[in-house]
Amino acid sequence: MEQEHRRRARYQGTHPRSFREKYKELDPDKYHADVEKVLQSGKTPAGMHIPIMVEEILDFLDIQPGQTGLDATLGYGGHSRKMLEKLQGQGHLYATDIDPIESEKTRARLEAAGFGPDILTIRRMNFAQLDQVAPGVLFDFVLADLGVSSMQIDDPARGFTFKYGGPWTFGWTPPPASPLRSVCGSWTRGSSPPCWRKTPMNRTPTALRGPLRRYSGRAGR
Numbered sequence: 506m507e508q509e510h511r512r513r514a515r516y517q518g519t520h521p522r523s524f525r526e527k528y529k530e531l532d533p534d535k536y537h538a539d540v541e542k543v544l545q546s547g548k549t550p551a552g553m554h555i556p557i558m559v560e561e562i563l564d565f566l567d568i569q570p571g572q573t574g575l576d577a578t579l580g581y582g583g584h585s586r587k588m589l590e591k592l593q594g595q596g597h598l599y600a601t602d603i604d605p606i607e608s609e610k611t612r613a614r615l616e617a618a619g620f621g622p623d624i625l626t627i628r629r630m631n632f633a634q635l636d637q638v639a640p641g642v643l644f645d646f647v648l649a650d651l652g653v654s655s656m657q658i659d660d661p662a663r664g665f666t667f668k669y670g671g672p673w674t675f676g677w678t679p680p681p682a683s684p685l686r687s688v689c690g691s692w693t694r695g696s697s698p699p700c701w702r703k704t705p706m707n708r709t710p711t712a713l714r715g716p717l718r719r720y721s722g723r724a725g726r
Contacts, residue, residue, distance in 0.1 A: 554654040556583030562648060563587060570595040572645035577601055577632040580654045582611040588648070589620045599638050601628045606663075607656050 533540040533550065543550045562584065568574065568591035576585045579602035589598055598620075602608040612627050628638055632649060657665045 549655050551659055552656055554581035554583065554656055556581070556587070556650075559584065559587055563591060566646040566648065568592065568646055572596045573599075573642060574646040575599045575601075575635070575638060575644045575648070577635060577647065577649035578651055579608055579611055579627060580604075580650070581607065581656060582615050584648055584650060585611075585625070586615060586618065586620070588646075589615070589625060592624065594624065597624055597626065599626045599628065599642070599644075601630050601632055601635070601638055603629065603631050604657065605629055607654070 533553070540550050540553075544555075549555050566574075566588070568588055570591075570593040572592065573596055574588060574592075576588065576598060577600075579585055579600040582600075585598060585600050592598065602611070608627060608629055615625060626639070630637065632651065653665060657663050659666070
């Protein structure tokens with residue numbers, strides 16, 4: 506039986522606002538011209554991350570063909586791709602990332618660009634475990650651009666942002682971890698919430714603690 510064609514839900518206004526409404530930016534292979542237009546405007550397309558200080562980093566690392574290197578935070582793969590290009594098909598690059606969703610997307614993207622397992626090894630692990638990435642291998646260069654990226658912050662379904670509505674889960678592995686409310690429970694103002702000892706909240710700036718308390722009552726609804 507032929508599947509019925511369903512029209513995409515129309516967003517309000519003349520331009521998409523929410524993450525999911527930006528379907529063209531989320532499919533750069535199909536809508537390349539639209540993504541290029543966003544990039545030319547100086548903005549970062551939804552679901553993408555623009556690497557910083559690329560030329561400065563390459564100049565400092567002075568990567569040579571035949572060397573072995575490490576990108577401690579693979580992310581969208583912007584830095585890794587430039588380092589792989591410097592290797593000119595000789596040598597090897599190891600890369601780590603704790604995000605199972607984005608690391609697989611980046612693996613496929615880099616492989617499509619010609620950087621397969623013969624020159625690139627991606628490990629799903631935290632950069633704190635660098636001594637376990639390739640035991641016995643001496644790296645000629647290492648890049649550690651620590652932090653999270655636009656892909657995690659922009660997508661409310663990932664549970665890392667307070668820019669849009671959605672559960673705060675702070676979990677890397679799908680299915681998402683429990684929302685903040687189920688982890689923290691309830692607490693009174695002035696007390697020390699138990700969740701701050703269990704999640705990244707234990708380093709939350711004081712200015713954010715009020716909004717977090719208010720949000721915890723809505724999380725998971």
